[in-house]
Amino acid sequence: MPRISVLGCGRIGRMHADNIASHPRAELAGVFDVHAPSAEDVAGRHGVENFATADEAITSDTVDGVLIATPTSTHVEFLESSVNAGKPVLCEKPIDLSLAHVNALKARIAGTDVPIMLGFVRRFDPGHAAVRNAAASGEIGELHQVIITSRDPGMAPDGYIETSGGIFRDMTIHDLDLARFMLGEEIAEVFATGSRLVDPELMERCNDYDTVVVTLVTDSGKQAVITNSREAVYGYDQRVELFGSGGMLISGNRRENLVTKHLAGATNVAAPLQHFFIERYGEAFDAEIGHFVESIESGAPAPVGFEDGRLALLLAEACFESVAAGRTIKTSEIG
Amino acid sequence: MPRISVLGCGRIGRMHADNIASHPRAELAGVFDVHAPSAEDVAGRHGVENFATADEAITSDTVDGVLIATPTSTHVEFLESSVNAGKPVLCEKPIDLSLAHVNALKARIAGTDVPIMLGFVRRFDPGHAAVRNAAASGEIGELHQVIITSRDPGMAPDGYIETSGGIFRDMTIHDLDLARFMLGEEIAEVFATGSRLVDPELMERCNDYDTVVVTLVTDSGKQAVITNSREAVYGYDQRVELFGSGGMLISGNRRENLVTKHLAGATNVAAPLQHFFIERYGEAFDAEIGHFVESIESGAPAPVGFEDGRLALLLAEACFESVAAGRTIKTSEIG
């Protein structure tokens, strides 16, 4: 069973470490975090090594694959180290906030055959994957429109917002990747609009938006629409609608249970949506580890690769430019 | 266009009069009620005759068909008069509270070819009719179980309960007819249980039940279950489930509109159920008049006839006996 180390023991790193530890086909090799107590806690709980340095966590002989869940600013360095060490790597999104850095890294690692996987976990959600597969197999004829609704249950902490790189690079990036995945074609044009409705003061200060609509068009005219909000009080709203010449497919929201309540004045009341990504995409995170394990074992490319990470970032950049320019941005303008 | 008179201008009579008046293929000939102001009001509103006597409302040359919506105790008399006058008749359920009276009437009108229709309106509900037709055409293979849920939105007035003939003859009788309609086979055995949970004091006083479960079995072993309550605070709960060797069909509840609300702590909140039978079965009441009109025009038997009314009453009688005896009652015991 491949032994995987986890870099970064924050909320997402911990979740990945737990998933790997309990995965029937993977082993947790150890963890690393610059914040020693976080790493100690996770290492202790699973009885695994607490590596002294990131380099050790990557290069150790006891490590067959590396999962990067550290702050974004370190992704490029650790990703490059992993590739240089010949260690398959699963990197959380985004690769970097700067497309230039990513393009430079792309040049430096060109030609590598070390599997690189990007953490676009939503591709592995059973519902999202099912609609994509149904569309890909022609169940709704030719695909015409992809409608992605993606709203967080509540505003992230100020500190996160201030350094996230902006909503398009931090939040929409998942939906931009999902749009590419669903469309099955590259996106030619991007139009975005952003508003400050949830926390105008914070958004003003960060030059960011909390409520956005993005329209994407492929060369053949297929369309995708993404609607995002930083705060949906009814929970983590995650839906995908595929519309085509032969019908429509919808991947709906998930709830804690399938109970409905019927009371005076309110019928069919369903349970709240699953709160956030760790619950909502729990099965997807598990499946993601499974795909990574397969890449480690087979040496074959991962199902979501470096270029997917680069293109999602490029689309996020196009969104920012579109909002600023008030016009469609061609992806060829960004390069 | 057939001219139809309406006997009885209470809530149901008024509704029928309005439906006939606005029906594209029928005309309201006039109305009658022993309570003059009620009849005057309806006659005045539609500009039609206010017949002086029930007999006139039945025998007048201006009347092609008769709709009986008077109190139950008068049904037998008016039904017989209509048949004797050669006037097709649509009679609200039940024919009478006494099976003996109904059997006697049956003997007296034996051989008549005047169309007699019973007001088992639920047969004409678009949803209920659709599941019955789907089952009859084999869409779920052989039918095995029929599950009827039927709960009123609130307890009827005390005066109504005291003279209704009891829950089985007044309320369950609709479901007993629906069970026969859905099963497509005669019922051989009846088991019923009744409880006093909504208004125990009133039920005790009337020797009645407000919460009942009825199990019906045909000779071939098909089963039907009816659950009734006099009071569902979430509205008029009317569902039919057909289960067979090839699948299941469900005719669901109807709401004012198809809006859902998604709020903090409660998602998918649907509108209240349509309040009561006049709204819930509005399309069905319209369709019922249409079928009656066809019988008047063609002289052919109506889709729900006298014998359907008699058998539903017989089953209601069996329910009472079953509760009293704590055992299955064979319909052949009642006769």
Added chain:
Amino acid sequence: MPRISVLGCGRIGRMHADNIASHPRAELAGVFDVHAPSAEDVAGRHGVENFATADEAITSDTVDGVLIATPTSTHVEFLESSVNAGKPVLCEKPIDLSLAHVNALKARIAGTDVPIMLGFVRRFDPGHAAVRNAAASGEIGELHQVIITSRDPGMAPDGYIETSGGIFRDMTIHDLDLARFMLGEEIAEVFATGSRLVDPELMERCNDYDTVVVTLVTDSGKQAVITNSREAVYGYDQRVELFGSGGMLISGNRRENLVTKHLAGATNVAAPLQHFFIERYGEAFDAEIGHFVESIESGAPAPVGFEDGRLALLLAEACFESVAAGRTIKTSEIG
């Protein structure tokens, strides 16, 4: 009861004539159509006058109000005649294909107090009206996003497409009005994208689109998204989603009945969507006549007026310009 004449006896005119004839508070005064047999048919069916000319149908003393359902090119003339005759008028959308013509008419009828109502029927749908009222009364806090899905069940005939004025003026115009209605604020910016995916050859020939996405933004940053297609094989897809700081409201699709089928391999199979606008918006067309009747009786302005018709057309014009220019169009640019 106000007597209303109907100009135009095509599909929509016939429907309006029928609705008026059976409306409890209105009377059908007569009809007119340049195609005599169509008018004769409707007049004959309802036993009403077949006016010799449009002018007669407008000015006759027997006419209290005028409903215009003739081809778009005649709307301006008949609307103006009605206003000049002092007859309240209900005009099908759009007022005209040319915003210049509409602006000129606006100038000519400035100051009139004759009620003018535009046929944006969707405002009167029970579901759409319910979500709008709920939002307006603060049930979801501040409104942030309006998502309108509007797809026809099938491509209109070639002849219709060739003269419709294009998808934005013919089809999207309903959704543009609905967006204004739901937002409760004027739209400041329009972005639109159009594709030719359903019938590329026809669209090419007509310089039109069959699949579009429109993004609308108000001055305060509220957003609306409209997705249209000329052909949804699963039926007439009509949904409105309102998202706000306090929750989400959805007005969903309507079906023939509320039956679900549960078969091997496919559960919860619901009935097809109601086929097209005459069924889907049947209750709304009825309510529309009711509002028109009230305006006739009271002389008060109708709930959807001339300016609503002009602004919807202005937005449609902005859509065409946005597609051509690949950029956001400010409504102030169009005037």
Added chain:
Amino acid sequence: MPRISVLGCGRIGRMHADNIASHPRAELAGVFDVHAPSAEDVAGRHGVENFATADEAITSDTVDGVLIATPTSTHVEFLESSVNAGKPVLCEKPIDLSLAHVNALKARIAGTDVPIMLGFVRRFDPGHAAVRNAAASGEIGELHQVIITSRDPGMAPDGYIETSGGIFRDMTIHDLDLARFMLGEEIAEVFATGSRLVDPELMERCNDYDTVVVTLVTDSGKQAVITNSREAVYGYDQRVELFGSGGMLISGNRRENLVTKHLAGATNVAAPLQHFFIERYGEAFDAEIGHFVESIESGAPAPVGFEDGRLALLLAEACFESVAAGRTIKTSEIG
């Protein structure tokens, strides 16, 4: 972490062994099966002991708790051995096919404080547990009716049916326990009816039924209805409806994912139901182990005890008698 041995390595035993092995708070101590290869397979897969005898698997010092998943005929013996060895025990249902044997065992182990838990796993389903808790906390006022729908996806193998003890003891027993759990009151009267509709020949031969309806009534008049079928072609149909003076709660079916398909002629098509109990009640089986672990650790009684197992069997016996007698059986008649 408590070390638990599993007796029986058939389908259910294997599942339990896997669940215990991957449970964060339990350890798989080893397994036993009279069929050696089955035990070897499971033991090998998890690297645990393959006990030579059931006695060893119960009494070994390395065993803190015992899970009995062997054929029903051995339950009494292994349960008694576990109690005598002072080992907490989780026994699959039913305790035995004979109520007399169970009563005798009850007498022999009277006074023991060794935790005994019965495998009525449905109590731990998130949906079923949620409606029960909501009802228990008064969310629907006084409980009046419990409607349990429970249909298997397909007929079990002939061999299983022939030795299962009949549908009431083998299949309905789960629903009988669930009814007691939901009602929160003991059942006073039982009425059951059974038909042979799925496989009449097999049912005739086994003197069994494949399609049953059971009505249960408590002393206070609360009612429960169970409808069972051995074969629902649309999947494993598992629903609970609680109806009370203040509303209704429904625990609905579970599907593989939340995808809906909208095609020509069929909208809202949902995924098939989860196939069978191992998937459908997966979370419940996990929770069951968690409760057993707590009992082992604390020595406190388990949430479903021996008496629950005995009473469910008593109700199953009453069902058989009711079918035979065609009358209500009072539970006091069975004892």
